[in-house]
Amino acid sequence: MIDWSGYLSLILEGALVTLQLTVMGSALALVMAFLAGLGRLSRFFLVRALATTYIEFFRGTSIFVQLFWVYFVLPFAGFTLTPLQAGVLALGLNVGAYAAEVVRGAVKAVGREQTEACTALNLSRYQRMRHVILPQALPLMLPTFCNNAIELLKGTAVVSLISLTDLTFQAQVVRAQTGNTLIPFTTILILYFAMAWVISVSMRWLERRMTRNLDGVRI
Amino acid sequence: MEWDWDFVWQIMPTLLEGFKITILATVLGAAVAAVIGLALAIARRSPIAAVSRTVGFVSEFIRGTPLLVQLYFIFYVLPDIGIRLSPLVAGVIGIGVHYATYTAEVYRAGIENVPRGQWEAAKAANLTTRQAWIHVILPQAVPPMIPALANYFIAMFKETPLLSAITVLELMNQAKSIANSNYRYIEPMTLVGVFFLVVSLISVVGLRWLEERYARMDD
Numbered sequence: 001m002i003d004w005s006g007y008l009s010l011i012l013e014g015a016l017v018t019l020q021l022t023v024m025g026s027a028l029a030l031v032m033a034f035l036a037g038l039g040r041l042s043r044f045f046l047v048r049a050l051a052t053t054y055i056e057f058f059r060g061t062s063i064f065v066q067l068f069w070v071y072f073v074l075p076f077a078g079f080t081l082t083p084l085q086a087g088v089l090a091l092g093l094n095v096g097a098y099a100a101e102v103v104r105g106a107v108k109a110v111g112r113e114q115t116e117a118c119t120a121l122n123l124s125r126y127q128r129m130r131h132v133i134l135p136q137a138l139p140l141m142l143p144t145f146c147n148n149a150i151e152l153l154k155g156t157a158v159v160s161l162i163s164l165t166d167l168t169f170q171a172q173v174v175r176a177q178t179g180n181t182l183i184p185f186t187t188i189l190i191l192y193f194a195m196a197w198v199i200s201v202s203m204r205w206l207e208r209r210m211t212r213n214l215d216g217v218r219i
Numbered sequence: 220m221e222w223d224w225d226f227v228w229q230i231m232p233t234l235l236e237g238f239k240i241t242i243l244a245t246v247l248g249a250a251v252a253a254v255i256g257l258a259l260a261i262a263r264r265s266p267i268a269a270v271s272r273t274v275g276f277v278s279e280f281i282r283g284t285p286l287l288v289q290l291y292f293i294f295y296v297l298p299d300i301g302i303r304l305s306p307l308v309a310g311v312i313g314i315g316v317h318y319a320t321y322t323a324e325v326y327r328a329g330i331e332n333v334p335r336g337q338w339e340a341a342k343a344a345n346l347t348t349r350q351a352w353i354h355v356i357l358p359q360a361v362p363p364m365i366p367a368l369a370n371y372f373i374a375m376f377k378e379t380p381l382l383s384a385i386t387v388l389e390l391m392n393q394a395k396s397i398a399n400s401n402y403r404y405i406e407p408m409t410l411v412g413v414f415f416l417v418v419s420l421i422s423v424v425g426l427r428w429l430e431e432r433y434a435r436m437d438d
Contacts, residue, residue, distance in 0.1 A: 009302060035292060061412050062377040064391065067413055072404040117231035157285030168288055181295040187291065189284045196283035 014170030028092025037103025058097035087159035106140040146203035237393030245376040247411040251315025278320040294385040309373030310382035362433040
């Protein structure tokens with residue numbers, strides 16, 4: 001008879017690491033998304049080129065390859081990262097590149113007449129972005145950001161391969177110690193699904209909140 | 220540690236060997252995803268609520284959980300109930316079914332985008348359901364789907380490194396074993412990245428072409 005309570009706490013510890021990675025990765029992804037997304041719309045060629053290179057580079061290879069590269073190759077260049085740092089960096093940069101395209105798309109989807117109206121009102125470029133364009137573009141981004149966040153959550157499973165003790169890693173530990181495969185893997189599948197569900201519910205709540213003030217603005 | 224071109228040429232044949240498996244896994248996985256995705260899309264439209272709901276929930280579950288864990292599930296749990304699969308077959312099934320839940324959405328959107336009037340016209344012209352599908356609905360539904368499907372197949376190609384976790388000897392796994400036996404990470408890991416980046420960039424060009432050729436069919 002296997003005493004499952006010890007193994008359950010092991011898996012819950014893993015869930016905490018997964019959660020930590022998801023939150024920190026999302027924060028980095030959000031910053032990168034706005035930097036690169038708005039960068040691609042910049043007036044300056046150099047900024048546009050830099051943003052495009054970043055986006056194409058990180059969308060062109062998978063999170064797995066990027067993670068291994070960050071973890072195994074960067075140390076030779078003098079940057080030694082802990083597995084957690086490498087995980088957050090790779091996940092954030094990867095998902096940030098996808099989300100950057102969302103930011104760009106949403107900003108471009110705001111009508112031209114809005115920009116023209118801002119010019120007519122003599123708003124500065126910053127004021128235009130901050131007070132007119134972004135408040136309308138943000139609600140457009142949220143549904144896709146929700147998908148991006150779930151992709152990031154799913155991406156965290158890969159960090160188990162650089163020996164970070166997340167959900168997937170702990171499930172493998174339980175498998176190795178008990179020889180039982182069904183219970184650990186089913187448990188973590190359910191946990192991942194529950195986390196994805198929490199993300200999508202809270203994003204929907206956020207979306208409702210953000211569009212509340214926009215009543216009457218949109219047709 | 221510095222970049223060593225001699226080492227690059229020395230490991231190139233092994234990497235190409237792995238790359239062949241990567242391509243094989245992508246092609247087989249795409250075929251599985253295309254077929255199962257269609258089945259899922261049709262089941263989702265089933266008039267029997269129990270069928271459409273179950274299929275909906277299962278797709279939702281597969282999309283909300285990490286591919287890596289699903290691969291582990293297929294590779295470790297199925298043998299316990301008597302189904303033994305070779306790593307490549309397990310990988311192709313895993314990746315194919317995962318992406319089938321995405322392609323199912325593409326099929327669904329494509330079919331729903333055909334205007335109701337077309338169905339009614341087919342009925343008015345006294346076509347059977349089969350004739351309506353083959354001669355009226357599918358010829359209009361399929362072309363707009365092609366770019367979206369291709370997009371998912373590219374995404375799938377980028378995810379194939381995950382198969383290395385269940386011991387498929389594809390590109391990433393070959394690179395890892397080279398790296399571990401020579402203790403040189405820079406060249407193999409960077410080359411894997413370059414391989415994926417090059418194929419992705421080429422396929423982006425192909426995708427643009429497909430979009431121009433097929434995407435605008437509605438007018």
